[in-house]
Amino acid sequence: MNRRKFIIGTAALGASTLPLFSIGKPTKGQFDDLRVGCIGMGRITIGLLNSFMTRTTVVAVCDVxxxxxxxxxxxxxxxxxxxxxxxxxxxxxxxxxxxxDIVVIATPDHWHASMVIDAARAGKDIYCEKPLTHDLDESIQVMREVEDAGVVLQTGSQQRSNKEFRLAAELARNEVAGKIIRISSNFWGPGRPCDLGEESLEPGLDWNRWLGLSPMRPYHSVLSPRGFPDRFPMWRAFQEFGGGGVCDMGAHHLDIIQWALDMDTSGPVKALPPPELGNGPGARLVYDNGIEVTRQDGFHVDIECENGRIQASRGQFQFQLEGETIQKFLTREDGGSLNSAVVLTEREFLKDAKVRLPRSKNGHVANFLDCVISRDKPIANAEVGSRSAMCCHLMNLSYYHQQPIYWDPQGLRFTDESCDPAWLKGSRRQYSS
Known part of the structure; x- marks a missing residue:
C-alpha cells in the first residue's frame, strides 16, 4: 500500500460518519497529512494557495x-x-x-484538460479551476478519464458553495414559484481570435510551455503579464486560450443554471446565436423540455417561473411570489442581510422540501478535502464541471459560426449535418517540451 492510500484509508476509519458534503468546521490538523502540489501560480492562486496551505501541507509549486x-x-x-x-x-x-496526494490546477484554460488527465492517470486527486475544459472533446475525455481513474475531482465553480445560489437552485427544483418558464444570465460575450502583436519575450518565461497545445504565436504581455500580475490576465478573452466571458463568468452562472434545471448529468440540445447575429447579448441554450437560457443584462441567475421569480447574483438575492416581493437583499439599503434573507426564505418555503441540495458550509476547498477523505463525489465533481463547460462551448460555437448548434447531451455528439465534427476540438498543435 502506497503512502497516499495509507493516509486516506486510515483517515477514513475515523471519518466513517463524514457526510457527503462538509458540515461543521474542519478539525484542526484533519488534513495535515495530505500533501499538495500546485500548478499555475498566477493571480488566482493567491486565494487558493492560502486555502490549501492552512488546511493541508503544500510541498510543491509549478509554473513556466x-x-x-x-x-x-x-x-x-x-x-x-x-x-x-x-x-x-x-x-x-x-x-x-x-x-x-493532491494537485491544484490554476493555469490558463487551454492547459486544464491535459493536466487533469495526466494527474488522474497518476492517481492524484484534483482541484481544477473552471472552466474544466477548453472544448467539447476535452469535456468528454475528462469525464471518462476521471471516472476510470477513480480519483476525486472538484471544479472551482465555487458559486455552488454560496448560499444565495444554492437557495435559488433549491427553490427552482422544488417548484416553489411553479414550473420554470425561462432563465436569463448576465455575462460578457464570446472569445475572439488572438490578434496581438509581438513583444520581446519576458525573461524567465518558457513561452513554448505556456502555449502548450495552443497554436504557436509570439509572446505578448497581455497573455502572460510581466512580473507578478496585479490583475487577472486577459488571455481569457481569446479563443486560443480561453473562451471570453462565456467561459469566464458564464461558466459560473451556467453551472448554477444546470443545477437549478436538474441537468448535472445532461445539458442543452441546442445553442442559438443572437437573433440579430453578432457577438452581443441574446444567445440562447435550449433544453429538451423547451426551457431557454438567454444571455442578457440583469442578474447572474434570473429564473422566471409560473407564479414568481427567483434572482441571485454574488451577494444578492431576491424572491418574488404571486406579484409580491417575499425577500430582497440587493444592497445594505434594503436592510437586513443576505444571510437573513436566505434563512427566512428557507424557513418559510423549504422546511418540508422534497429536494434538498448539498451544502458545503465551510467552503468549496473544505468540501473537496472532506471528499478526498470520504471518497465521495464533491459538489462540483468531474461530470458536473465537464457538462457545465459544455454549455459554454456550445454557446461559443453558436457565436463563432453564427448558426444553431444541435447537440445530443447523452450521445455527446452533434445531431445536425450543419455542425462540423471538427468543431468538437479547438485549435491544437503538436506540442513537445
Whole structure:
C-alpha cells in the first residue's frame, strides 16, 4: 500500500460518519497529512494557495514563469517556516512524485484538460479551476478519464458553495414559484481570435510551455503579464486560450443554471446565436423540455417561473411570489442581510422540501478535502464541471459560426449535418517540451 492510500484509508476509519458534503468546521490538523502540489501560480492562486496551505501541507509549486514560480515558493516557505517546498517548471515532474496526494490546477484554460488527465492517470486527486475544459472533446475525455481513474475531482465553480445560489437552485427544483418558464444570465460575450502583436519575450518565461497545445504565436504581455500580475490576465478573452466571458463568468452562472434545471448529468440540445447575429447579448441554450437560457443584462441567475421569480447574483438575492416581493437583499439599503434573507426564505418555503441540495458550509476547498477523505463525489465533481463547460462551448460555437448548434447531451455528439465534427476540438498543435 502506497503512502497516499495509507493516509486516506486510515483517515477514513475515523471519518466513517463524514457526510457527503462538509458540515461543521474542519478539525484542526484533519488534513495535515495530505500533501499538495500546485500548478499555475498566477493571480488566482493567491486565494487558493492560502486555502490549501492552512488546511493541508503544500510541498510543491509549478509554473513556466520564473517570477511566479519563485513568488509562490517564497510564500510557502514563509508560511511554514522551512525550506521543504520544491519548485518545478514541468508539471509532469511534480506528478511523478509518489508522495503528492493532491494537485491544484490554476493555469490558463487551454492547459486544464491535459493536466487533469495526466494527474488522474497518476492517481492524484484534483482541484481544477473552471472552466474544466477548453472544448467539447476535452469535456468528454475528462469525464471518462476521471471516472476510470477513480480519483476525486472538484471544479472551482465555487458559486455552488454560496448560499444565495444554492437557495435559488433549491427553490427552482422544488417548484416553489411553479414550473420554470425561462432563465436569463448576465455575462460578457464570446472569445475572439488572438490578434496581438509581438513583444520581446519576458525573461524567465518558457513561452513554448505556456502555449502548450495552443497554436504557436509570439509572446505578448497581455497573455502572460510581466512580473507578478496585479490583475487577472486577459488571455481569457481569446479563443486560443480561453473562451471570453462565456467561459469566464458564464461558466459560473451556467453551472448554477444546470443545477437549478436538474441537468448535472445532461445539458442543452441546442445553442442559438443572437437573433440579430453578432457577438452581443441574446444567445440562447435550449433544453429538451423547451426551457431557454438567454444571455442578457440583469442578474447572474434570473429564473422566471409560473407564479414568481427567483434572482441571485454574488451577494444578492431576491424572491418574488404571486406579484409580491417575499425577500430582497440587493444592497445594505434594503436592510437586513443576505444571510437573513436566505434563512427566512428557507424557513418559510423549504422546511418540508422534497429536494434538498448539498451544502458545503465551510467552503468549496473544505468540501473537496472532506471528499478526498470520504471518497465521495464533491459538489462540483468531474461530470458536473465537464457538462457545465459544455454549455459554454456550445454557446461559443453558436457565436463563432453564427448558426444553431444541435447537440445530443447523452450521445455527446452533434445531431445536425450543419455542425462540423471538427468543431468538437479547438485549435491544437503538436506540442513537445
Amino acid at each position: 514563469d520564473t517570477t511566479r514560480r519563485e513568488h509562490a515558493l517564497n510564500r510557502v516557505h514563509e508560511y511554514y517556516g522551512n525550506q521543504d517546498c520544491k519548485a518545478y517548471i514541468d508539471y509532469r515532474d511534480l506528478l511523478a512524485r509518489d508522495d503528492i
